[in-house]
Amino acid sequence: xxxxxxxxRNRITKTGKRIMLECSQTKGHDRMYWYRQDPGLGLRxxxxxxxxxxxxxxxxxxxxxxxxxxxxxxxxxxESAIPNQTALYFCATSDLSGRVEQFFxxxxxxxxx
Amino acid sequence: xQQVKQNSPSLSVQEGRISILNCDYxxxxxxxxxxxxxxxxxxxxxxxxxxxxxxxxxxxxxxxxLNKSAxxxxxxxxxxxxxxxxxxFCAASADNYGQNFVFxxxxxxxxxx
Numbered sequence: 001x002x003x004x005x006x007x008x009r010n011r012i013t014k015t016g017k018r019i020m021l022e023c024s025q026t027k028g029h030d031r032m033y034w035y036r037q038d039p040g041l042g043l044r045x046x047x048x049x050x051x052x053x054x055x056x057x058x059x060x061x062x063x064x065x066x067x068x069x070x071x072x073x074x075x076x077x078x079e080s081a082i083p084n085q086t087a088l089y090f091c092a093t094s095d096l097s098g099r100v101e102q103f104f105x106x107x108x109x110x111x112x113x
Numbered sequence: 114x115q116q117v118k119q120n121s122p123s124l125s126v127q128e129g130r131i132s133i134l135n136c137d138y139x140x141x142x143x144x145x146x147x148x149x150x151x152x153x154x155x156x157x158x159x160x161x162x163x164x165x166x167x168x169x170x171x172x173x174x175x176x177x178x179l180n181k182s183a184x185x186x187x188x189x190x191x192x193x194x195x196x197x198x199x200x201x202f203c204a205a206s207a208d209n210y211g212q213n214f215v216f217x218x219x220x221x222x223x224x225x226x
């Protein structure tokens with residue numbers, strides 16, 4: 001089984017709808033992240049969390065919110081989706097030692113019509 | 114303005130030859146760099162890293178070179194194999210906890226049999 005899972009894998013929705021993307025991990029890592037990938041722009045950090053009680057904004061947090069329900073679960077919400085939020089979304093985890101690699105989920109492709 | 118640039122969107126190399134992927138950065142505070150590889154429909158996976166206290170790091174067929182004065186790093190793959198065909202992302206960090214990586218836009222490598 002995959003260490004970092006994301007649901008759903010694909011989602012098409014309409015402008016104005018509320019959407020939640022979910023991420024679960026079995027790696028036992030404390031740190032979790034949400035990124036979005038757009039063509040030609042690489043991955044950009046939306047939010048990150050160092051533990052259940054810690055939530056931090058990333059580079060592009062406007063229009064998004066997150067919830068860290070447990071060490072293993074980190075969800076991303078779009079309260080009112082807009083077309084320019086159409087992108088590929090990745091969840092990632094890393095452990096407490098800091099400068100080590102992040103482990104990514106398979107991604108969620110979101111299309112907002 | 115992008116702080117991490119990968120100016121070649123794509124690269125084609127013959128199997129067995131050397132692949133060289135380049136990355137340039139503008140922020141002189143970056144001191145830790147990673148390369149990730151991404152296959153279609155999968156999340157990025159860590160490949161190799163380098164700290165600014167080094168100018169070279171090697172792992173099997175993969176070597177990363179860092180030129181701090183030029184703010185340039187490169188990933189060498191020798192010999193290239195068809196399974197290396199993927200998108201390669203360069204990422205850089207300036208903080209001690211490594212949670213805020215800035216990613217480049219990626220280079221698509223095609224290794225031709």
